[in-house]
Amino acid sequence: MTHNKRAAVFASGTGSNFLALINRVDIGCEIVSLVCDRPDATVIDKAKAFGIDTFVFNPKLYNEKSAYESEIKRYLLTARIEWLFLAGYMRLIGPTLLNEFEGKILNIHPSLLPAFPGKDAIGQALDAGVNETGVTVHFVDEGMDTGPIIAQERILINKDDTRASLQERIQQVEHRLYPEVIKQLLMDS
Ligand code: GRF
Numbered sequence: 768m769t770h771n772k773r774a775a776v777f778a779s780g781t782g783s784n785f786l787a788l789i790n791r792v793d794i795g796c797e798i799v800s801l802v803c804d805r806p807d808a809t810v811i812d813k814a815k816a817f818g819i820d821t822f823v824f825n826p827k828l829y830n831e832k833s834a835y836e837s838e839i840k841r842y843l844l845t846a847r848i849e850w851l852f853l854a855g856y857m858r859l860i861g862p863t864l865l866n867e868f869e870g871k872i873l874n875i876h877p878s879l880l881p882a883f884p885g886k887d888a889i890g891q892a893l894d895a896g897v898n899e900t901g902v903t904v905h906f907v908d909e910g911m912d913t914g915p916i917i918a919q920e921r922i923l924i925n926k927d928d929t930r931a932s933l934q935e936r937i938q939q940v941e942h943r944l945y946p947e948v949i950k951q952l953l954m955d956s
Contacts, residue, residue, distance in 0.1 A: 785813060
């Protein structure tokens with residue numbers, strides 16, 4: 768299905784959410800690119816296998832965030848991309864991209880924000896001994912997982928849950944919730 772709205776996924780790791788998004792044909796936009804900050808990330812192979820264009824960069828080769836974000840911005844504008852979906856992108860977005868794509872950058876996070884922001888949210892929840900966690904989709908601002916929340920889904924933590932079993936349930940929810948939220952948001956935009 769071809770849409771006039773074009774989007775990029777930003778990811779740094781394995782890319783299961785990237786796959787979930789490109790495999791859903793009915794999210795109201797076309798995912799045309801992957802932006803990745805880790806030249807060795809396995810998500811890059813997934814994008815290539817599906818013929819999705821990639822913009823891969825190494826942040827260590829730049830003096831500051833604004834330098835690589837300016838290059839990303841040029842790339843996105845040339846590709847006529849207007850929506851950015853972060854899915855395991857392990858960097859804060861700076862003013863260069865936030866100003867250009869205001870209100871059009873989303874992120875998915877494996878906790879019920881504002882609980883357990885930042886790295887290893889699943890480990891944080893297990894260490895805290897809480898009996899529930901979840902998944903949040905939110906708009907991105909300059910903070911660490913602090914932007915306005917769009918949707919959340921609760922997941923109970925069982926006494927015998929391991930990190931692997933909890934992560935599996937969280938990812939099942941993520942792979943359903945992210946496309947649903949995007950579809951609804953783009954329908955209303
Ligand atoms: C997901 O749990 C997402 O919520 C978080 O990073 C993880 C990325 O996983 N922001 P994957 O690379 O999509 O498998």
